[in-house]
Amino acid sequence: MPLYNTTMLAEANDFHGISSFANDATGGLLWGGFLLSFFFIMMLSLRRYDFEDNLLVSSWTCFIIGAFLSYAGLVNTIFTVAFLTIAAGTAMFKVVFRR
Numbered sequence: 001m002p003l004y005n006t007t008m009l010a011e012a013n014d015f016h017g018i019s020s021f022a023n024d025a026t027g028g029l030l031w032g033g034f035l036l037s038f039f040f041i042m043m044l045s046l047r048r049y050d051f052e053d054n055l056l057v058s059s060w061t062c063f064i065i066g067a068f069l070s071y072a073g074l075v076n077t078i079f080t081v082a083f084l085t086i087a088a089g090t091a092m093f094k095v096v097f098r099r
Contacts, residue, residue: 016072019031019074020073020074023074028075028076030074031069031074031075032075032076032079035062035065035066035069035075035079036079038062038065039058039059039062039083042057042058042061042062043055043058046058052090052093052094055086055090056087056090056091056094059083059084059086059087059090060083060087062083063080063083063084063087066079066080066083067080
């Protein structure tokens with residue numbers, strides 16, 4: 001769909017319609033990019049804690065947000081699975097190598 005075709009944007013009546021149009025216009029990467037940006041901002045803001053704790057909290061939070069966005073159809077399921085994998089791997093690392 002060319003970006004200059006704003007027929008879908010003219011028919012959007014709410015925030016979900018506008019964000020769906022923007023997500024379709026960017027090839028489905030708009031909300032995924034927001035989610036990755038949120039992950040890295042959260043990682044940077046929590047850097048005073050241990051890296052394992054930081055990674056676990058950031059990935060679990062992004063997994064929950066990604067699950068809601070995936071249910072709304074705004075983000076691909078691979079983002080949710082990726083953040084779940086990071087959270088599970090970090091949790092297993094913390095359990096196995098407990099100090």
